Amino acid sequence: MSEKELRRSRSVFPIGTVMKLTDLTARQIRYYEEQDLIHPLRNEGNRRMYSLNDIDVLLEIKDYLSDGINMAGIKRIYELQENKEKAREQEVNKVMTDDDVRKILQDEFLAVSGLSAKTANSFLNQNRIG
């Protein structure tokens, strides 16, 4: 992991700061954590401490929400990203071609996003494997 990635992973912001930076309520921020979309650490006093990465995700969630995607859909999107990373990590022992993976991801995404094929393709292209 690079130094830059480590910095963005440092949990240093209390929820109050995150609220101001994202315009989300504490209730919403904690709810998204329950949905495993963000993983803030706890300090000595059991207070949640958020990283720059957590804040980025929160901002992305806001965008997806404003695009009309529900929580289930958003969770699916992040699950797809995890699968994409795993696929990349296991590229050595891959049994499927990138196009096979791409087709599977697209079908899953279309099934839950409620977005048009055009928009879905745009999303997939931005996160293309390979």
Added chain:
DNA sequence: CTTCTGACA
């Protein structure tokens, strides 16, 4: 004063 968990008039 800020944040946390649990609960719902």
Added chain:
DNA sequence: TGTCAGTA
């Protein structure tokens, strides 16, 4: 999701 309670 808002909000109130009782803490830490």
